[in-house]
Amino acid sequence: MKMRNFAVIGLGRFGAAIARFLEEEGGEVLAIDSNPEIVRELEHDYTSVVEADATDIEILSNLGVGDVDAAIVSIGTNMEAGIMITLLLKELKVPLIIAKVRSKLHEKVLKKVGVNLVVYPEEDAAHHLAKKLYWPGYSELEMTAGLSLLEISAPKSFVGRTVSKLKLREKYNINVVAIKRKNPIIDENNQTDYEEKIIAPPKAEEKFETGDRIVFVCPDEKVDKFKDMK
Amino acid sequence: MNDKDKIQIHIEKGKFYFSSKKYKEAIKEFKQALEHDSENSEILYSLAVSYETSSDYDLAKETYQKVLFLDPEHELARSHLEKLLER
Structure with missing residues (x-):
């Protein structure tokens, strides 16, 4: 409740x-x-x-x-x-x-x-900021009991490949909960812009596209693996 | 063909590529349009959106800032920039 x-x-x-x-x-x-x-x-x-x-x-x-x-x-x-x-x-x-x-x-x-x-508000804020500075582009949404909910830009190597082909759960022990996709639009003023679409949960056959952001859950100790992923 | 026409062609091509999710090509076209009119805030805005949509956030921020420098009243650029700075 x-x-x-x-x-x-x-x-x-x-x-x-x-x-x-x-x-x-x-x-x-x-x-x-x-x-x-x-x-x-x-x-x-x-x-x-x-x-x-x-x-x-x-x-x-x-x-x-x-x-x-x-x-x-x-x-x-x-x-x-x-x-x-x-x-x-x-x-x-x-x-x-x-x-x-x-x-x-x-x-x-x-x-x-x-x-x-x-x-610990100060400590939590400091921890959050340090992580942001250390891993630009990462945004940590929440942490609980050794698990992190993270959002990152889809690495270039993911583009064009499906969720199942990448074997993210097997290889990295992560579970993708959503893909945030920007759909380009030309608005009523003939101006370029985009609309964000949230695909949650993504199907196994969903292909990653340029500009996608991935929201996933992973154990804290695995977060490091994503640091250098391009 | 005069400069104005050339700019328009690059803008239209840029928008076409942008709509087709071909951001690299769109960025190239918007940049070419800017070569003829470097202080056009609308083209710069389209370029910034293309950077942002393709996840190049640093360049997107820099370009939105340029838009706002040229046109401080550009509300769309401001709201996009604020969102990026919150990241």
Whole structure:
């Protein structure tokens, strides 16, 4: 079932951004911060933003935090407050608690008190940027449990050959989930442009064309294989 | 044949090759058209789109930037360039 109701506690840069994205995606977001200035600044950006002390279980309960599908604790500097809030969220039986952490120790402690998932926003962003710089043309969409979902331009050697002929699964241990193909058009103003068509999943007999981008899943350790592929 | 006609022929040939997914040939034609009119933002835009469609993203970015230098109001070039820079 799709998650709909969220609480975001701590509205610094990360918390405010995630609250905004969740709301833009159609979620019901209860955004909480104890700093009145931050709340004042953000109150026009979200439907529901409140100034409250999230370390008080009664306040959390009255706000309806016990009914959310997931809570995101985005308190980076005050570790104690983060621990306290997590314990209260646990007590309120919030099914999924996600916390922003700053160190391995922070992660360990929060997981011990019941956080289900931790994120390192700065580290994740740095990792993502480093990969982009190291492998120009690669764009990493998501990573989970040792698997990467990657998008690359189809190597020249693929052009004119079919998905099955290339034996990508056998040779490289990758699964192609989609091909993004640019179809050239001349628009109503007699101007060249293109439309992107997504072929997902591609059939075995689908031939790669110049300009195709391939979206595929592969184990992290195999990602390197694509670095020099032309 | 005057320059204007020559340019038009290269543009039309370029568009024909572009529509037929023959990007290398299209790029050649657009470049030849530009030899006669190097500051024509519309031809440069067609060249940039051809680079982008054939996955030559660096040249595409450079060429969209040239389009915007000549015509800062070129919204299509701006949106293509922004998309490429997000990559």
